Structures are given as structure tokens and as C-alpha cells.
Amino acid sequence: MSGTLFIDSTPDIDRVWKQVHGPGDTPIIVNMGPVGEDDVPGKVAGYDTVINDATYFSEATLARCAGLKHIVFLGTGAASFVDLAAAKRLGIKVSTIGGYGDTTVAEHAMGLVFAAARHIATMHANVRSGGWRPMQGMELKGKTLGIVGLGGIGREMARIAQGVGLKVIAYNRSAVAGAAVPMVPIDELLARSDIVSLHLALNDATRGFLDRARLKQTKPGVIVVNTARAGVVDEPALLDLLRAGHVGHYATDVFAKEPTPPDEPLLKLDNVTLTAHAGYNTPEASMTMYRRAIDLAAAGP
Structure with missing residues (x-):
């Protein structure tokens, strides 16, 4: 054979x-x-x-x-x-x-940052359905982006974000020599960041990494961007905090089940931006x- x-x-x-x-x-x-x-x-x-x-x-x-x-x-x-x-x-x-595809995925992640910060997907759907609701967004210049996982994609994300005018901090599970951005503990990153972008590989050590306790450490209204894997986030906790408004917006390219089944809870929320696992594509x-x-x-x- x-x-x-x-x-x-x-x-x-x-x-x-x-x-x-x-x-x-x-x-x-x-x-x-x-x-x-x-x-x-x-x-x-x-x-x-x-x-x-x-x-x-x-x-x-x-x-x-x-x-x-x-x-x-x-x-x-x-x-x-x-x-x-x-x-x-x-x-x-x-x-x-x-x-x-480090650059390709990082560009997609930054696209999700823009889309979430300015409610692009929500307004797009609203205008296409005959509505008209100008939504107030977030100006990115001077805001803090926290990168969780400073591997190849995370480093490219940092490069692009700095060009936009974001202040970039990062956390990595292992030491990073010669990092181009300040490295901070995860608790500090979550407390300081207006936007958290996830760039962790999924394994036994990272499954559920962003759990309920850590999500509650984030700033009220935080934007969370995920181009890593759905499993690095505790989805039930995320859903609760999205419904409560503590997480202001979740922009993700990855899901627990792909393609998304009709009962995927994220499909029922307004404060999300969803793409079809195309960050690498x-x-x-x-x-x-x-x-x-x-x-x-x-x-x-």
C-alpha cells in the first residue's frame, strides 16, 4: 500500500x-x-x-x-x-x-481590528438590508494592542500595528530574545490593552488559555481578535461577557466546528465580526x- x-x-x-x-x-x-x-x-x-x-x-x-x-x-x-x-x-x-503565511495572517488579523473598531460588518449588513445607522467607532492611533503569542505571525502583527499608530505590547509563553516591542506578563497585557489579538498555537497547554478569569481582567469594551484557534478561548465565558458588553467586540476567523453549524452561538450576536477561516488564504x-x-x-x- x-x-x-x-x-x-x-x-x-x-x-x-x-x-x-x-x-x-x-x-x-x-x-x-x-x-x-x-x-x-x-x-x-x-x-x-x-x-x-x-x-x-x-x-x-x-x-x-x-x-x-x-x-x-x-x-x-x-x-x-x-x-x-x-x-x-x-x-x-x-x-x-x-x-x-505570517504576513498574510497578520494582515487578516489587522483587517479584523479595523472591522471591529469601526463596526464595518454591522453597518455593511445594515445598509444592504435598507437601513442607515452611522455607528461611532474607535480611533486606533494611540490605543494599545496586546499581542498574545509573539511568533512569526505575532511579530508581523506588531510591525503592521505600529505603522497604524497603535502602541504595541506583547506576551509570549516562553522568553523572546530581542523582541521589537515591550514584553509584559499576561495579566498586565489584559489590563492595559484596548485590543487583544491572539496568536497562540493550540495544544494542551493553551486550550482555554483565555478563560473566564482572564477575560474578566480585560478593559470593559475590549476588542478581542482571534486568528489562532477557537480552542484558545473559553467560548461559554466569552459568550457571557459579549452579551454583558464587557467584551465589546469579538472578531474571529476560527470556530470550534468548521464550517459553522446553524446552532453556533456566535451567529446570534451583534457585537461580532466573523470570517470563514481564511486568514491564511x-x-x-x-x-x-x-x-x-x-x-x-x-x-x-
Whole structure:
């Protein structure tokens, strides 16, 4: 059993993929998604390597994928889609791809900052439906942006934000040598920031990192931006504080379940800006990511 399957491509992905995957590359069969969990084992049968964009591999699903040796996840947040502990127990290697879109994701995060600060999505929907409600927003110059996680994306976010005139402070779980912005403890960052932007990888140590106690430490009316993973925020606590107005606005590109189900609570709130996990999605970043995926697949498990 051998070969590589891209299990869940999309028309948008395929347009760029065809520019990157050349005749000299390892053969890869492309299946157009989405793929339900029950259908995964049948799709994977006959392949030892799978490239995965957004298909769920639970422990039960992985156990049914006989012969699967390697999952190449398109991005860094494999834990949101793959049971990593189960994969390790079953001897299935999971490769991730980082650093391919630091600028792209940071630009999207800054777009969410602007959208939240000026209620752009709310007014857009209102005007399109025949309404007219000029909403008072926040001028960003001189406000404080707290960056949680000063990795590649966080550093790019800091660079862009400083150009806008924001005062930038940052927290990182490990020491950062030569940081270009002041590093502060998380409690201080939450207390000082008008905007908090999350750039943490999701793992056992960061799941629920922004919990109820920490959310309550933020300034009343704070804007929270999340282009990391939904799991780094305690969603029930976030919902409570959004409804109460303590969190003034939540702008997110990531959700606990993607695509969002009809009962997603965030869909019922007005003080949110929601995008469809597209922060990474530019041709420039995508071409880099797909090239690395092809090389990882070719290298084998």
C-alpha cells in the first residue's frame, strides 16, 4: 500500500495547487471535499499518506484507516482536526506546515481590528438590508494592542500595528530574545490593552488559555481578535461577557466546528465580526504551503 491522497481539496485550492504541483513531483491523487468522517476510511484506503485541509480524523476514524502512515496537515493547527494522541498511538505521523503565511495572517488579523473598531460588518449588513445607522467607532492611533503569542505571525502583527499608530505590547509563553516591542506578563497585557489579538498555537497547554478569569481582567469594551484557534478561548465565558458588553467586540476567523453549524452561538450576536477561516488564504501564502506539503509527502512517513 502506497501513494498520496489529497483528501479534501476545493475549487479555490485546486486553482493554486495546479500551479505548484508539477509533472516532476511525486504523484498525488486529488479528491474534492468536503469528506464526512464516516467516509474517510473508504477514501483513504490504498494510500499511506494523506494531505488534509479540513477533514476530521477522530480516534475512531484513525483506527479504521488501515495502512495510513502519514497525515500532512495544511497549516499549523492540526489538533483542531486530528486526534494527535491517537495518531501517535497508532503510529501515524502528523506533519504540520508553519511560517508559510505570517504576513498574510497578520494582515487578516489587522483587517479584523479595523472591522471591529469601526463596526464595518454591522453597518455593511445594515445598509444592504435598507437601513442607515452611522455607528461611532474607535480611533486606533494611540490605543494599545496586546499581542498574545509573539511568533512569526505575532511579530508581523506588531510591525503592521505600529505603522497604524497603535502602541504595541506583547506576551509570549516562553522568553523572546530581542523582541521589537515591550514584553509584559499576561495579566498586565489584559489590563492595559484596548485590543487583544491572539496568536497562540493550540495544544494542551493553551486550550482555554483565555478563560473566564482572564477575560474578566480585560478593559470593559475590549476588542478581542482571534486568528489562532477557537480552542484558545473559553467560548461559554466569552459568550457571557459579549452579551454583558464587557467584551465589546469579538472578531474571529476560527470556530470550534468548521464550517459553522446553524446552532453556533456566535451567529446570534451583534457585537461580532466573523470570517470563514481564511486568514491564511492568499495565493502567495497558499503556493508556499502547497509546495511544502508536496515535499513533506514525497519525504514519506
